[in-house]
Amino acid sequence: MSKTIKLKKGFDINLAGKPEKKISEVSLSETFAIKPTDFPGMERPKMLVKEGDTVKAGSPLYFVRGIEDVKYCSPVSGEIAEIKRGEKRKILEIKILADKEIAFEQFKSYSASDINGLSREDAVEQMKSSGVWQNLIQRPFGIVANPEDKPKAIFISAFDTNPLAPELAYQLGDKAEFFQTGLDILKKLTDGTVHLNIDGQAEVAQVFAQANGVEINKVTGAHPAGNVGVQIHHIEPINKGDIVWTVTPYGVAQIGQLFAQGKYDASKLVAVTGSEVSTPGYVKTYIGAQIKSLTEATGNLRFISGNPLTGVNVGKDGYLGFYHNQITVIPEGDYEEFLGWLKPSTSKLSFHKALGLLSFLNKNKEFKIDTNTHGEERPFVVTGAFEKVLPMDILPTYLFKAILAEDYDEMEALGIFEVIEEDVALCEFIDPSKNDLQEILRDGIELIKNS
Amino acid sequence: MKALQKLFDSVKPNFEKGGKWEKFYTLYEGHRTIVFAPDILTKNKGTQIKDAVDLKRVMITVVIAMIPALLFGIWNVGHQHFISVGEEATFLDKIITGLIPVIPILIVSYGVGLLTEFIFCVIRNHPISEGFLVTGMLIALVLPPTIPLWQVALATIFAVVIGKEAFGGTGMNVLNVALTARAFLYFAYPGQISGDSVWVYLGGKEAVDGFSGATVLSYGPTAIANGTNMMAEVGAHWYDGMFTWMNMFIGAIPGSIGETSVLMCLIGAAILIGTGVGSWKIIFSVFGGAYAMGLLFNVIGGNPYLEFPAHYHLVAGGLAFGAVFMATDPVSAAQTEVGKWIYGFLIGVLTVLIRVVNPAYPEGIMLAILFMNVFAPLIDYYVVDANKKRRLKRATV
Known part of the structure; x- marks a missing residue:
């Protein structure tokens, strides 16, 4: 029985640089990367390849201890160029130098009736x-x-x-x-x-x-x-x-x-978006493409794999995340603004209507936004705001406080099983106290998962 | 602007690690972020963009909402002065006379309060929080114009240290900080903050014959004690038309500096509600609770104070000011949306209850809010518990 659900709470962040339905031609990224950090809780890979090996699209690169038969596979064919490690030799990126023509690992194919x-x-x-x-x-x-x-x-x-x-x-x-x-x-x-x-x-x-x-x-x-x-x-x-x-x-x-x-086809249309992209639209590439192959934008910019709420700042030399189907390019906000907390403005986007925040007057305007936090981190003071943007029967502030207190029973009772980072991303955006709510929630999820 | 930035940059090394004033870094940072919104960037993970709002803007909105009450209060202090000494005066005279007691009180409450905050921030190495912007104004507005300045200073220190910092600073306090200051004075130095003679600033002059500086709320206990008709006495005030409903609504009556005018509080309420900074649920339910309790008492009747009309309760004393600016303090109020209705309503009920039933405390709103501050977590506890139960119930279906 299908349902119709009408949600009253929430907030649409209307930004400049929406992708037009048009596919632009770009030359294929030279290297691609799979990042174990894209898979939360699955960050201890056991490598099946080493630098210099050749792989096809669909060849296994690594697996994760615990769920050993799920293979993490190469999106393209080519040569393993680098296995980049960070602190404590943690594997950050497995880079593959791609062939011009992608060769595929052969899996079994089925006709409609076979399926x-x-x-x-x-x-x-x-x-x-x-x-x-x-x-x-x-x-x-x-x-x-x-x-x-x-x-x-x-x-x-x-x-x-x-x-x-x-x-x-x-x-x-x-x-x-x-x-x-x-x-x-x-x-x-x-x-x-x-x-x-x-x-x-x-x-x-x-x-x-x-x-x-x-x-x-x-x-x-x-x-x-x-x-x-x-x-x-x-x-x-x-x-x-x-x-x-x-x-x-x-x-x-x-x-x-x-x-x-019968093939693992990692080709993907990726939306190239954001106010700093000259012609926002779509490009065809593969999972793990390097950001600089997707956009020509330059300057003091932030290159985000994903959308501005849940994405990751990977930089222009970074790589597209496994689950991401979008990159966003917006200006960095590393400037001080004289009396910036007091000045009235119609051009600064806000969910709130506190003194001088006039963006609500112009709902159809597409806002240009940068990465400035517009304020420092503070304790939770304002109440009732998160509830307005989370259309779930969950009390976010109490959940966050339970996580910060590492109170397992409270976390469970308050609904931690029902949310992941993206669900509280909007709360994090509108938070006047500028707390890192997505990070707090992930910490709580890890606590519960490992308990 | 550039010059100012350079000035800050030039003193910055002194405050950084290894500099001669490194302990005072938080003061440097606090002042710089007031002049310039900081150049902090969002992290690599998490939201890459942030809303333009911050706590400074939220707090300044509350301060702006109080400005009408402050300006009216200044005029009213002057106005009460001149009618009490029996002199004719122009609007400007009244403003100037009003400024004489009000400005020093404001300066002391802000000056002493900020200094106390700074000391705590330095000792604890906390960032300077903007909460006191509001508290400093609130303290000044809820005191009578005749209050000795040393008492203002003492109360402010008490409120900041015991009311706030002892609990961990901004966002952690259980009681409303400004009301803690007022309650401190009320119990420590009742002579200067209660009775009939503190509400009008006479400035050393003789009052006219028959003068009484009593507030309307003190008529109740007197009427009960003497068995007289309260409303008749209220109507027969020495200054004609003083305690008509309309005059009380406008606020040209004796009282604390900023709390006499219901009209100005409602303008403040409109600002708070329009900007979404204050909870309309709390404001509305405080008035609702007071009116309901007033009506109930009218129905019960039996003594002159119980028969004090319910709609007079809404314009008497500090109910409006408390409802709009004190009860809505998000830190000490109930934090759940359902809880806010209950919290506000009970404040209203308790205010009238304290006023009428306990003549020792003519001003009920202060104690009612402090009392409900203490109970707010309990209200929230049950609202949160209901949420948890809904989730558990779902599981068995």
């Missing part, structure tokens, strides 16, 4: 060894799913409400044709329902409207309505002991393509 008869075990086996398994994210905790588990449901959010986010149907590109095959595979993984949650306010793309065998739910509202965690909370909330999985539409299509064509 119907395919068993869960065989499907899981193929996914684990080919690099697509990582598309399945487990809730609670927001970590790569464990193949031993059987989730009670699988959730796919078909729209992204983050600032400057790509349109997910368009971003599928030529992978759209494999979306249904992907759904057919996902249905084998759970005895429960596969939920496809679409934007109730926009026209629904064909690829989602025609989806078969899944429950299509409509969700309307401002950001974070597109966050899968918020959707789960209203459709089939996670209780203690429950496990559900989430996948992005891109992940679904990539899984479908694996079974339809």
Whole structure:
């Protein structure tokens, strides 16, 4: 039974530099990188390759202790150029010098009728060894799913409400044709329902409207309505002991393509966004591309892999994160502003309306925003603000305080199983006390996970 | 601007590690961030962009909201002075006369308070917090114009040290800091902050015959004691029309500096609510609670004070000021949205209860807010508990 969910809370951050639906030609990145740090809680890799080895797209690079048969695979073919280590020899990046023509590792391909008869075990086996398994994210905790588990449901959010986010149907590109095959595979993984949650306010793309065998739910509202965690909370909330999985539409299509064509195709349309990009749009590349291959912007800028709320500052020489389908380029904010805390302004974006913050007068304006924090860190003082941007029956301030106090029972009781970083990112943005709420939440999740 | 930045840069080495004033780094930083919004960048992980709001802006919004009450208070101190000594005076005379007692009180409360804060910040190596911007103004506005300045200083120190820093500083206090100052004076030096003679600034002059500087709330206990008609006595004030409902609403009556005018408090409330800085739920429910309790007492009746009309309770004493500026202090108030309704309503109820039933404390709002400050965590506890129970209940369905 599909549901319609109307969310009243939230806030759309309207920024300049939204991607236009146009694919620009760029020359392929010379190197690509897989970063173990992109997979929370899966940061102790055991290498299967060494520098100088040659790999194909889909060749295993490493696995993680504990879930050994899930392989982390190369997105492209080429030569392992460098295994970059940080403090305590922690592996940060596995860089691959890419071939001009990508060669693929061959996996088994199935016709449409074969897929119907395919068993869960065989499907899981193929996914684990080919690099697509990582598309399945487990809730609670927001970590790569464990193949031993059987989730009670699988959730796919078909729209992204983050600032400057790509349109997910368009971003599928030529992978759209494999979306249904992907759904057919996902249905084998759970005895429960596969939920496809679409934007109730926009026209629904064909690829989602025609989806078969899944429950299509409509969700309307401002950001974070597109966050899968918020959707789960209203459709089939996670209780203690429950496990559900989430996948992005891109992940679904990539899984479908694996079974339809027998290859791990890491090609991806990436939205190049932000006020400092001359022509924001889409480019075609592969997972792990170097940022400088995607944009020509230069200057005192921040290059973010992902969107401005949950992304990572990787720098121009850095690499696109595994799950990211967007880069954002905005100015750095390393300047002092005379009486900046007092001056009235219509050009500074704010959720609040405190003295002189007039951005609410012009809701349709696209704001140019930089990386200045606009203030120093302070204890929690203002109350009731987080609640206005988190459309869940959760009391964020109390949850954060429970985490800071390392009170496990309180964290559980207050709903830590239901949220991951992206769900509180908007709280972090609007926080007048400038606390690092996403980091606090991840610390809490790690505490609970390891308890 | 550049010159100012250079000036700060030139003294900065003295405050950095190894510099001769390194212990005072927090003072340097505190002053620099007031003049210049800092050049801090968002971290590599986490939100890459931040809202333009910060705590300084939130606090200054509250200060601005209090300005109407302050300006009116200055005029009213002058106004009360001239009618009490029986002289005609122009608007400007009243303002100037009002400034004489008010400005020193403001200077002392801000000066002493900030100094105490600075000392604590240096000792504890905390950043200087902007909370005192509001507290300093609040303390001045809730004191009578005749208060001795040394008492202002003592109360401010007490409030900052015992009321706030002892609990860990800004954001950690249990009680409203400004009310802690007032309560301290109320119990330590009642002679200068209660009774009938402290609310009007006479400035050494003789008052007119028949003069009484009593506030309307002190008529209640008197009427009960003498068995007289309270409203008739209120109506027969020596200065014609002093305690009409409208005059009390406007605020041209004796009282603490900033709290007499309900109108100005409502303008402040409009600023706080419009900017989203103050909780409309708390403001609204304090008035609601007071009115409901007033009505209940009217129905019960039996003595003149119980029959004091409910709508008069709303304009008497400091109820409006407390509701708008004190009860809404986010740190000491209830922090859950449901809790805010309960918290505000009970403040209103308790205020009227204390006023009417306990004649020893004519001004109920101060004690009502402090009392509910203490109970706010308990209210929140039950609201949070209900949230947890909803989550547990879901699991068994």
